[in-house]
Amino acid sequence: MRRRRRAPTSWRRCTEAHVSGAWSRLRLCGNPDCRWAYCDSSPNRSGRWCAMGECGDVMKARAYRRRARAGAGPQDGQVP
Structure with a gap:
């Protein structure tokens, strides 16, 4: 008798998210060094x-650090 293989957890979770309607809340992390996807639970x-x-x-x-290197001073209305 052949055993049925289970789908990988990540694939199963994506399928569940698509079926439940949570797909629109799935996002990729904004850090280019990170490869995680996450469910955006913010209102x-x-x-x-992530x-x-x-x-x-x-x-x-x-x-x-990027702003500091560029020499960006205080923004309008802010006291240094």
């Missing part, structure tokens, strides 16, 4: 990273 669907404590911190630090 207005504006999530950008995990704020990891990829979010890295991306915000990169943006800060």
